[in-house]
Amino acid sequence: MSGLTIDHISHSYDGGKTVLQGVNYHVGDGEFHCLVGRSGCGKTSFLKIASGLMKAEVGHILLDGQQVLKPIADAGFVFQSPTLLEWKTVLENVLFPIELKRKSTLEEQDRAKALLELMKIEQHTYSFPLQLSGGQQSRVAIARALIKNPQYLFLDEPFAALDAITREELQDDLLALCAHHQMTVLFITHDIAEAIYVADHVLVMEEGKIVHTETIDLPKPRTLDTRYSSRFNELGFVLRQALEGVPVK
Numbered sequence: 151m152s153g154l155t156i157d158h159i160s161h162s163y164d165g166g167k168t169v170l171q172g173v174n175y176h177v178g179d180g181e182f183h184c185l186v187g188r189s190g191c192g193k194t195s196f197l198k199i200a201s202g203l204m205k206a207e208v209g210h211i212l213l214d215g216q217q218v219l220k221p222i223a224d225a226g227f228v229f230q231s232p233t234l235l236e237w238k239t240v241l242e243n244v245l246f247p248i249e250l251k252r253k254s255t256l257e258e259q260d261r262a263k264a265l266l267e268l269m270k271i272e273q274h275t276y277s278f279p280l281q282l283s284g285g286q287q288s289r290v291a292i293a294r295a296l297i298k299n300p301q302y303l304f305l306d307e308p309f310a311a312l313d314a315i316t317r318e319e320l321q322d323d324l325l326a327l328c329a330h331h332q333m334t335v336l337f338i339t340h341d342i343a344e345a346i347y348v349a350d351h352v353l354v355m356e357e358g359k360i361v362h363t364e365t366i367d368l369p370k371p372r373t374l375d376t377r378y379s380s381r382f383n384e385l386g387f388v389l390r391q392a393l394e395g396v397p398v399k
């Protein structure tokens with residue numbers, strides 16, 4: 151089967167409490183999936199295991215039917231903290247995943263500049279991270295995650311520290327990029343509205359189990375009207391109930 155398959159995953163850290171319990175899930179090629187859940191329910195553990203960054207105690211991850219035994223090579227990662235290197239320029243930060251192994255080519259440097267343009271941060275190409283706002287740093291972190299043109303993108307609360315308007319702008323720009331690159335995305339957030347706005351599918355996790363999945367049938371591209379539509383509110387209500395453990399009809 152193509153795509154990413156999470157097959158009967160269970161996990162505990164150092165023999166402690168079970169943080170993931172028999173999780174099965176499938177992320178199809180080119181789809182955008184969002185994982186929501188309360189703090190500590192196991193979201194980051196799920197993402198680390200699904201991406202091959204961490205090995206599960208029980209179960210397997212399959213990529214196009216092949217077992218994943220190490221971090222997925224064809225993947226980009228974005229975490230809550232942009233973790234840029236302060237002593238490198240924005241351009242050098244974006245090229246860093248390549249420069250770790252070898253010198254970047256002129257073509258790759260042009261690609262980095264094009265990504266900075268797509269992320270609307272090209273005016274800061276030669277700035278240093280500390281000269282940027284939090285939102286601008288997040289834009290650079292996304293460009294860096296995409297420099298190797300990955301098929302998979304894993305994001306763990308990438309916009310959690312940003313104000314509401316900046317966050318919404320970044321959601322739009324991320325969606326445009328994902329559509330442009332046909333990426334398969336797993337995105338973690340605490341924010342139900344964010345999940346509904348960006349995702350094709352939302353999964354709700356509670357105490358290490360997926361307790362609800364919802365297909366987001368909102369038209370694309372998503373716009374400001376989407377955020378104020380009645381369907382958006384209905385989906386928000388359903389997911390809120392699922393998060394609170396109320397049986398969803």
Ligand SMILES: Nc1ncnc2c1ncn2[C@@H]1O[C@H](COP(=O)(O)OP(=O)(O)OP(=O)(O)O)[C@@H](O)[C@H]1O
Pocket residue numbers: 163169187188189190191192193194195196
């Ligand atoms: N490296 C670790 N060693 C031991 N326990 C851990 C480790 N990482 C996470 N845990 C525990 O596993 C559980 C799930 O943590 P995880 O970070 O996956 O949750 P989360 O839903 O992403 O939380 P948050 O929303 O607060 O980031 C928590 O009880 C946490 O304390």
